[in-house]
Amino acid sequence: MNKSIDEKWHSLSYFEEIRLIISHPFHTAKYIFTQIKHGHIPNIIQFTNKRTKLFYSWVVCSLLMMFSWGITIVQAQPHQNTTIIQGKITDANTNEPIPFANVFFKGTTIGTTTNFDGRYRLETTTPGDSLTVTVISYKSKSKKIQKGKNQTLDFQLEPTSFELEEVVVRAGENPAYPIIRKARENRKFFNPENLDAYEYKSYVKVDISLDQINENFKNSKTFKPYSALMDSLQKAAGEEGKLVIPFFVSEQINEVYYRKNPKRNKTVVKASRMNGLIIDNYQIFESYLGKTLQEYNFYNNFQEILDRSFITPLATGSFAYYDYFIMDTVMVDNDSCYELKVKPRRPLDLVFSGKIWIDTKNYALRRLDLEITSSVNINFIDKYKIQQDYERQSTGHYLPTKTRVLVDLQQTSDSAVGFIGKYYIANKDYIINQPRPPSFYDRNVEVDMAAKTYSDDFWNEQRKEMIADHEQVKSSLEAIDSLKKAPQITFIRRALRIIWDGYYNFGKIELGHWYTMFGNNPVEGFRFQTSVRTNINWNYYWILSGYGAYGFKDETFKYRLQVERFLNRSKWEKIGLRYSYDMMRLGVDPEFLESHVFLNYIFLFSSQFGYLHRMSLSQDARIWYETDHWRGWNTKLMIRTKTFHSQGDYYFGYYDDNDLIRTKYRTSEFHLITSYSKRRTWLVENNWRVGAEALKSQLWTFHATLGFKNVLGSDFTFQKFSLNVMHKWRTGYFGQLDYSLTGEVTLGKVPYPEAIIPQGNEPVFAAEKAFNMMNFFEFVADKSISGILLHHFDGLFFNRIPLLKHLKWREVAGFNFVFSTYGKKNYIRTNDNPKGLLAPSINGNPITEFRIMDFGKPYMEVSYGIENILKIIRVQAFHRLSYLDPGPDGKKIPKFMIKASFFIRL
Template identity: 35%
Template sequence: MNRFFLLLFLFLQTLVAFSQTTIKGKVTDATTGDPIPFASVLLLGTTTGMNTDFEGNYELKTSSQVDSIQVSYLGYLTQTKALSKEPLQTLNFQLRPSDFELEAFVFEAGENPAFEIIRRAVDRKKDFDKRNLDAYETKNYTKIEIDIDEVSDKFTQRKSVQKVTAILDSIQQLKDDEGEKILPIFFSETVSKFYFRNDPVLKKEIVEKSKVTGVGITDGSTTSQITGSVFQEYNFYKNWLSILNKEFVSPIADGWKTFYDYDLMDSVLVGKDSCYMLQVYPRQEEDLAFAGTIWINKETYALKQVDLTIPKTANLNFIERIKIQQELEPISSGHLIPSKSRVQIKIAQVTKNTAGLLAKFYTATDSVVLTDPKPTSFFNNAVELKPDFGNATDEFWQKSRIDPLTQEELAVLQMVDTLKKIPVVRFYSEGLKFFASGFLPVGKVDLGPWTEFGNYNNVEGLRGGFGLRTNYKFSKKWLLQGYGAYGFKDERFKYSIFATRILDRKRWTTVQLKTFKEIDQVGLEMESLAGNSVFLAASRFGTLRRPFISTGNQLNFQREFFKGFLFTGGLRKSEFDPLFDFYFLDKKSREYRSSFETMEARFGLRYGRDEIIIINDNERVSLGPDTWPIVEVNFTKGLRWLGGDMSYEKFSFYVYQRLKMGLLGVSRYEFDAGKIFGEVPYPILKNHLGNGTLFYTTAAFNTMNFNEFASDQYMSLRYRHFFEGFLLNRIPLMRKLKWRAVANANILFGSVRNENILNVPGVDPEGNTLESFGRLDPNRPYVELGYGVENIFKFFRVDFFHRMTYLDVPDAKPFVVKVSAQIIL
């Protein structure tokens, strides 16, 4: 009898097993092919359902007789599919985005129940914000994919594009018929260790392994420094998140009620945690705020998951969508670390005849270690590559990936490898790099910069030139660069040649020898504009103002002693040969002269506490600071005993900072002060840069004429504020235009001491006035105030400036209008 019941029990269990159905699959975005996490999957007619995981996967088991399954998620069209009678079924869903519209919610008496949840989450931010940890380390895996999408018909009909598509037709398509075709151009994978220290706040990433493939990518070392996790960090416990150099307000910011509305949608189980599911809506459609869903732990009020999007209505240019999905996990201290993050940035077509761009970033954290803070010297380089970062086997990548590459991603790799070998693609990619960087790589040398190839002005007439430099293929210790030019009107050769020896790449240390002969302009010296080749070329076009021939030799040295602290020093011998009427009173002979020689010893210190520096092949490149200012101190000593015609000292102090003002926008200020000791001709004085053109520039005083003022002691503050959409977004008829208000305030104190008054260009040897020349009153500042509107038709900006002082100076302009074109987000 016992055996009978045992057999009966096993038989019934077998029937149950055979009657149970398992349905699994993956839910993805039909336009991008990316997983959709947290989507709702429901067997219709039952209560059986679940949410997809971070990779978009689901698996349901049921013994009920059901005939269809439904997938839904906010911002996407709901999709239903029929089920078969098979015991194991795989059904993948590709959801298409729907137009997201903000709904109006009406609450009855009492406060919105979501407000109390948000209030408690904000009150407990300090308990979960990882920035409050003394120090921690994480091991991260990051992958980046960049695709061309939304390819227009006219774009595909171009002969160059047809050559590419003809070759790619044989490659596996990235999506099935429910998706849309994309053209991948870049793919990277990076394994790195990230280090954080709280006091002082310092960050560092060591890239252990990196694999980069992309159209136009020649050397992976530079690209690998910016493909790690440090550039893909999104912390919603900050009040403001910086994305694409714009400031977006967090849904749990301290001032949340100013920016957001919320709706309590449901109470759901996420893993083992019971969570509130809240819908988030911007109060103002044009604000830089998120829309989407957040999950908050019921017990702790910690963020569990976020799925947020910047709506199309936000005051942004060219950006069709920014989407951030994140999964957070508590560590032993209770603080939260994002375990997985996925970011999509979709750049729209600039015109109907062009293509769009889609960038996808994925970061997974494998392990988190709480540790004692590392010494500050450890953080000298914000990003560091291990010597063998580019050497890794396929087995290493298979073990390092938190999730294996999908079939779509494998197809992306194949397509990118094929694309970069196509001649027409290489031609266009190298052409774009040539235009952007100024140099065209040809083997071990780079030709350029292209700005030196040709120009025209009233002194040189037609100017032709040619230049080149060595690259990392030639040497990683030597950089040789030079150019030559010839003016067909003045019949003079000009040149600049220098050799740089890189002594230490970790603590950036170089020594450089340089020789030159070039046309310069007083107040627009080539040396001060060396970092802006386009502006330098533009300043040499047309009519040159107070031009002179500068000939000389230079020795430069620089070393970074610790993170952000750079020392520079050197010697410079140069000759000033004016090409305009110029005289000065020689201090020694007390006679008037027109040309002179200088011998200078120079020393400088530069400190940027949180400035991010990368090494671009054989150059040190700054990606700018985050919060702290950049400070520079420079000292120059003019040496008569080493061949100079005069002895003098110059001291200068400079501070630049970008200020995040939250709701009010972003400000930038530059403070510049200096003093020159000794009797010197006015080209050695501080010639304050004016702007006599129609075009706006941040480098000049825009109501000041060229060479209007010079000083031997000065102090200036230049302040610019960008309201973003703060003011104009609140005006009903203006908000649709997406115009943005800007403001300027420039103040200058300066003076010329008695010993240098006679050395200004307004006096010739006979005492006759050659031209008007103003001198600043030390008790009366030069002040100009400006206001304007940017983002007009997405590209144009108009500024209105009022000159508030020195209106009695000849040719003074009390009011000017400046225009400019810019590409901004």
């Protein structure tokens, strides 16, 4: 067909047009498409006979449709043979996703890796017969596929021990070492702590579950009525997954802030919801989860986990603790990365096992998959797994966007159920190097007033945006709501609450405390005490508390009444008033009992039963005000008046201004108590709080006491000052040193009960914050410098001894000392000391005496021992090094003792 056809087109009849098209179909089509290409198709239509316009339109449309069908057929033909497979890889025991797993067709080089949520997708025209999944610490698994089809294959992998293939060692340097060195060199730039500031939004999910569920447990009286729920949970786990029962679920939306200079952290809890089978008060978890779980920084030499310091793979000197293996060079998103395996040189050392991915261009951490296994010298944990994904920010820094932590607790027996904790953190919207004013960071954790008011719809939207398995969280919350209605669960929840808190909750009031409920001593005989206090359900601002006690020997009722009023809960600003009438035990400071209740439960309980003499009956009235000023700094102001009256065979007397002997006195005092620790975090529960992490930095406490004479009938003017510093100093590879150093001075003429009495410890149970070879009320001083030091070596030596390392025992050593003196003016009046304050005898009975040190000859004791025996026991041998001669009472002083204590440390 040529141009002449176009010229003759007008003269053709209808039938001639049809014949031309039929006789030259390909030329006609070629001509029409050429015209279409140049946009001339309208000209063709207008030249044709009106009778054939419809025909030509049909021809053009038909040709276009045929052309389109041809392309479709050509394109679709290969897809008929394409195999598309997608799915999810999970841990068969925990049902947690397994990221970074290798997924490939067996016998081919076609494969991929799972993303952070354990999902994968493969599409190919040349698949193998089966799909295989491999990943460190899990058994490999393969499944048959259906070629040419779109299908879903999920895998549940069984965990196994971490092992590397046999490696041939050749002469020369490990090729992984230069990569690690370059990554170390670049830590200064990539370490987030070196940024001037950063902030981001974070979603934190905590899921604690029961695992290792057996048939006896499912058929128990508690859970058998919920068999339908068990079946649905099993179905959700998959055909090869294991049943887990939700125990506790928490979700938080946080805003996290950091500033380098001065170094400050702050977390604002914007939204929070929690639900649990056993735990019925979540405030303490809310403060803890809002901050602690997000602190993972593997650019530092040490990563603190569960109060232990683990050596990171990029740490200075890590070659002495890790073996490194280059496995491959892979693409992580769009970045080329070295994939390295890391393995401990010694299984018991505090190090990690697993994989790290390092960028090949700038040697930044791009991804990590590390775990702490049960072979490491830690307690109660079978596995602690950390997975992190980093993303490049506009400044060139790589910051974590997703973090997953799994904590698998050890079972107490083969038949017992286990606990597993799963934590997921998703970060977004980073703002870098825009620091806020220092005052903004004064409070390290803040909880918005509206944090607990958000609806289910709000949380559903947040989950969809931040987490892949958002439906799983919803089903876990529903399961907890169903199970917690069981009567047995309610009973267990209340019992654990009593053990933890010491009080039984009756709704608005609580009754306890169990460790002071019963006692026995020489003055009171058998003593029964009941304490009561209100909680936040009674009133948000007011707190009432008190106790009543009765001694069956002295037949005297004792009591304490206390009222407090919050002025500002966020600053913990409150005023308080207390009045008590009770026995006081000289040599055991009541503030010591209250401050170290968690450390010395055995000491506190045993001290109720006959170890204490030198009792005095005291009336004590006080009023106080306390507040937090800014981050880590707290102050308390107190006015106090109290009496002292010795009881039983405790003989005490002093000369008053008229040289008359008196056996009781009154003091009126003003107290200033202020403390500071830049890392202190308050864990709030109801109307009380516990200081946490304060000792990760130095905790300084200053206490000033001013005594005034003739105020409310007081008898003495004196001043007393003390300064204490405490710290849990992590010494890196060598463990942790706990120390407490105190300087004290008492000025003025005042009886020795108001002076300095070092805390002794007579029971066979050791106490951390006491002098364990010193008797109660053995020494008195008005000037003192003392120290209590205890070093935890964390298995530094035992981990290297073949027979001992399997016991996971840990070495501990301590040294305690006191330098002190006591002025003559406050001692016994004699011919050589005519101005002494104390009377030599009372009604013919010599007064109860005490020792006085020579400041140049300190009291000293050393200890050494083993902790982590059966994971909870510490046994120490104590040697007393000075003042070995009998005391004033003629009692023989032991030079050596072995004492035990309960000590729990992971």
